[in-house]
Amino acid sequence: MTHPLHTDKKSPGIASGAADTKGITSLMVALLAACGAFQLNASMLSPVLVTMAAQLHTTEVTVGLSQTAFFTSTALFGLFLPRLSDIVGRRKILVLMVGVMVLGSVLAAFAPYIQVLIVARVVQGISGAIVPLCLMVLRSKVKDAKQYGTLMGLITAVNGGIAGIDAFAGGFLATTFGFRSIFWVIAAVGLVAVALVARYVPDTRPSQGVRMDWWGVLALAVTILFLQTAVNELGKGPAANGALTISLLVGAAVSAVVFWKIEGAVRQPLATPALMRQRSTWAILLTTMLTMTGAFATVNGIVMSVAQNHGSGFGLQADAASLILLTPYALLGWVAGPFSGRLASTLGYRTILRIGLLGSTVGIVVLALVGTHNLVFLVGATLLLGVTYAGMANIMLNGLGVVLSPLDNPGFLPGMNSAAFGMGAGLSFAVLPAIQANAGAGVAGYTAAMLAGAPSRWRRSWCRC
Numbered sequence: 001m002t003h004p005l006h007t008d009k010k011s012p013g014i015a016s017g018a019a020d021t022k023g024i025t026s027l028m029v030a031l032l033a034a035c036g037a038f039q040l041n042a043s044m045l046s047p048v049l050v051t052m053a054a055q056l057h058t059t060e061v062t063v064g065l066s067q068t069a070f071f072t073s074t075a076l077f078g079l080f081l082p083r084l085s086d087i088v089g090r091r092k093i094l095v096l097m098v099g100v101m102v103l104g105s106v107l108a109a110f111a112p113y114i115q116v117l118i119v120a121r122v123v124q125g126i127s128g129a130i131v132p133l134c135l136m137v138l139r140s141k142v143k144d145a146k147q148y149g150t151l152m153g154l155i156t157a158v159n160g161g162i163a164g165i166d167a168f169a170g171g172f173l174a175t176t177f178g179f180r181s182i183f184w185v186i187a188a189v190g191l192v193a194v195a196l197v198a199r200y201v202p203d204t205r206p207s208q209g210v211r212m213d214w215w216g217v218l219a220l221a222v223t224i225l226f227l228q229t230a231v232n233e234l235g236k237g238p239a240a241n242g243a244l245t246i247s248l249l250v251g252a253a254v255s256a257v258v259f260w261k262i263e264g265a266v267r268q269p270l271a272t273p274a275l276m277r278q279r280s281t282w283a284i285l286l287t288t289m290l291t292m293t294g295a296f297a298t299v300n301g302i303v304m305s306v307a308q309n310h311g312s313g314f315g316l317q318a319d320a321a322s323l324i325l326l327t328p329y330a331l332l333g334w335v336a337g338p339f340s341g342r343l344a345s346t347l348g349y350r351t352i353l354r355i356g357l358l359g360s361t362v363g364i365v366v367l368a369l370v371g372t373h374n375l376v377f378l379v380g381a382t383l384l385l386g387v388t389y390a391g392m393a394n395i396m397l398n399g400l401g402v403v404l405s406p407l408d409n410p411g412f413l414p415g416m417n418s419a420a421f422g423m424g425a426g427l428s429f430a431v432l433p434a435i436q437a438n439a440g441a442g443v444a445g446y447t448a449a450m451l452a453g454a455p456s457r458w459r460r461s462w463c464r465c
Helices: 018-043 046-055 060-088 090-110 114-127 130-141 145-160 165-177 180-200 214-234 242-265 273-277 279-308 318-347 349-371 375-403 412-438 443-453
Strands: none
Touching: 018 090, 018 114, 018 130, 018 145, 018 165, 018 180, 046 060, 046 165, 060 090, 060 114, 060 130, 060 214, 060 412, 090 114, 090 130, 090 180, 130 145, 130 375, 130 412, 145 318, 145 375, 165 180, 165 318, 214 242, 214 412, 242 273, 273 279, 279 318, 279 349, 279 375, 279 412, 279 443, 318 349, 318 375, 349 375, 349 443, 375 412, 412 443
């Protein structure tokens, strides 16, 4: 693969001198703070849903709707905010996203009822495209391919968890001070991030003077909303309304046709029909969605269920399971990310992606066939996924959404890729648990669900990046 970044050592933006090095360091601190603040929204709350339900006097299912609302919001706003940043300025949009996230966190901390919490999570979801937007900022600043790859890996690794500390800290805070303390911590980190972004992030506008295609945004957002709602309905399993699901899918198809017609008619479209026809566009989006479908629920749902199940698993407590599985998984992804990013600049993004997909497929197969019977293999295969998925495949998929973007429309593909991550995560929790339930109770169900997720991670022929 020919990397689209320049490698001229005299190009502006290369950290070749002390002043440039200091500038890159300050920029990285700001970008990591922004990504870290967003990641806390996703990871700190997952282990404490039971505590939240008890303290809000509601059910776990209802509290789970707040998570659904958050991820749906991230998908919708992630579609167009990266493109809007091309037009009005990257720093302005980053400050807006993190600032609104802080307001949502404060609202969530004061939420007296679950309905208010759901609204607060929707507000927080506006920050959903922070990682791709940070990568776009980094790409405009760092021109050396190897340096960009290393720093890209470091930023993107945050998307898999902050070295595993965030999930553990969320459980501790909720148990000790109540779930509201988590939102106050997120708000505090977000305020620091706002200050750093406002001070150190350049306000680049590669598409200055272009008008935003708001009609196209509306049609595309409706399409994604229909699809996401259909996925959420499927996640209900046997209780899902089949007629509603089909109606939502039909609505998504109609909205997609409307979007296509709009993009062919307006003078400055969100995405030209030629761009949407390109194989590289659909290859990265489909690879991202299918990879997430096979990965997300496997690690965050099924593996944790096996570890804690007293009848068909190993009977671990939730905190012990997180400590020996999720924490080292995230930590290995954090360590491996910068190395895989640097290797991508020489070996090619596609090569590292294929290695990551193949390695994580092997990891899931080991989990399914051996890990369900032996705790050592359960831990070992999860650690392998920490390297190959969190530290390689996930890094490459995020990075490719940026480096494959056309110069005249750099924000569209990262936004669509961000939505593909959300759709894949939703499909993962809709499809794999359903397979587990239909395959029977106990180890047989766990094995079937994991094996179903493994092939979707290996689509070598699609991603010609």
